[in-house]
Amino acid sequence: MAAADDIADRRGLDPAWVRQTLGQARFIASVPKLMAPAPKGTVKNWRVYRSRFIDPVRIAAGVRFWQANRATLDQAEKEYGVPAEIIVGILGVETIYGQNMGNFRVIDALATLAFDFPASHPRAKERSTYFKGELEQYLSLTQRANIDPLSLRGSYAGAMGLPQFMPTSWAHYAVDFDADSRVDLFNSPADAIGSVASYFKAFHWQTGMPTHYPVQFDTKTLDMDALMAPDILPTFSLASFQAKGAVLDGAALQHNGPLALIELQNGGDPPEYVAGTENFYAITRYNWSSYYAMAVIELGREVAAAFKAKAGQ
The missing domain is CATH 1.10.8.350 (Bacterial muramidase)
Structure with missing residues (x-):
């Protein structure tokens, strides 16, 4: 009281x-x-984590959601600069497009x-x-x-709602994207779509920037401790990243902005690594986990590919 x-x-x-x-x-x-933390000694496993979110049922639900809300997703991408597949990935991972709120x-x-x-x-x-x-x-x-x-x-x-916003996020970032004079994240897919885009824009989403790049290592110059020290926070310039033994190629060599080495453990198998950008970090502002961010990215990609295939694009 x-x-x-x-x-x-x-x-x-x-x-x-x-x-x-x-x-x-x-x-x-x-x-x-x-709320209890995982028991000590619990081994993370990206492949197991991924399988919880990237599956035929969730992908099919994502395609249906994209078909039903195509114009709204296009509008949100145009207005906020956040790709439709990232928004679709978030809503799919969070609630299977409203099926489990x-x-x-x-x-x-x-x-x-x-x-x-x-x-x-x-x-x-x-x-x-x-x-x-x-x-x-x-x-x-x-x-x-x-x-x-x-x-x-x-x-x-x-x-709460399709995007699972906490009350503070609802108050600060939710938007009335269907223009009906109220914000409804439970029953309005448009408000959910616009609010996710608004959230990422507020957390400095960079339009047109990839979320991550493939990375390999030069064992002769590799300083893994230094590369892993900042965790998922993008800290290294392209030059300093490469100087510590990270090997990039293709579009990554033209990247302008800080990078982070993202480690995805696979239980007893070797971990996977990617070079995360500021946009990868922006996704972790929704949930402080590189595994979560990668699940959002990969679900969005899978749904986008299935959506385009169904549309004959």
Whole structure:
């Protein structure tokens, strides 16, 4: 209740309404468990991860979505500079184009993570603070939009709609792309499409820039520790990247901008590597994972190829 009063004061909301709303939130025991980090020693496997998202069912759903929303995807690409296949990749990975938007009450998920985030998590305090901010934003958002805050359902983390936007992302980046005077990420594919494009534009998507390039290594000059040190943050100039033993060819040799070495582990098999650009990094702003970003890219490509084949292009 003290948190409710604090939220009401800082957001200019009716304290009684905030108290009544939060008072109806329910603790969900499964949510803290779902937030637990992977057990120590868990080996990442890109091929297994990829198979969860790039499959015939999701590709076919993506083709249908593209066919139904072709004009909107074209408009978003023209307006924001974000390729249709990236938008399609995001919506496919996140919710299979609206088929699975989550069934947790958003108020319950956010309140659980705000007030009962698992103390065993290495970043428990930071994450609890984050979810308190999202809960506050959610209450403000629903109140302004005259939406019942107890009615919306989403992921166990409180993400909502076709693109699985957290409340803060909804408030900052969602757009009314179908021009009906309201933003609806649950029922409007157009708003979802435009909002994903808006999000990437805000995170500095570079129009026309590839997301990544193939990379090989010169064993004589390879400094893998230095190449891996910045993780997925593009840090190296083309010259410094090559000086540390990364071998690029073709279009990559004309790249203008920083690069990162992206490692995709394959369990007990050798990892795969690519040279990630600023646009690869932009995708990780949606979800801090190189595996996630690559799944989005590859699903988008597969759907684009199937869409063009079906259209006879």
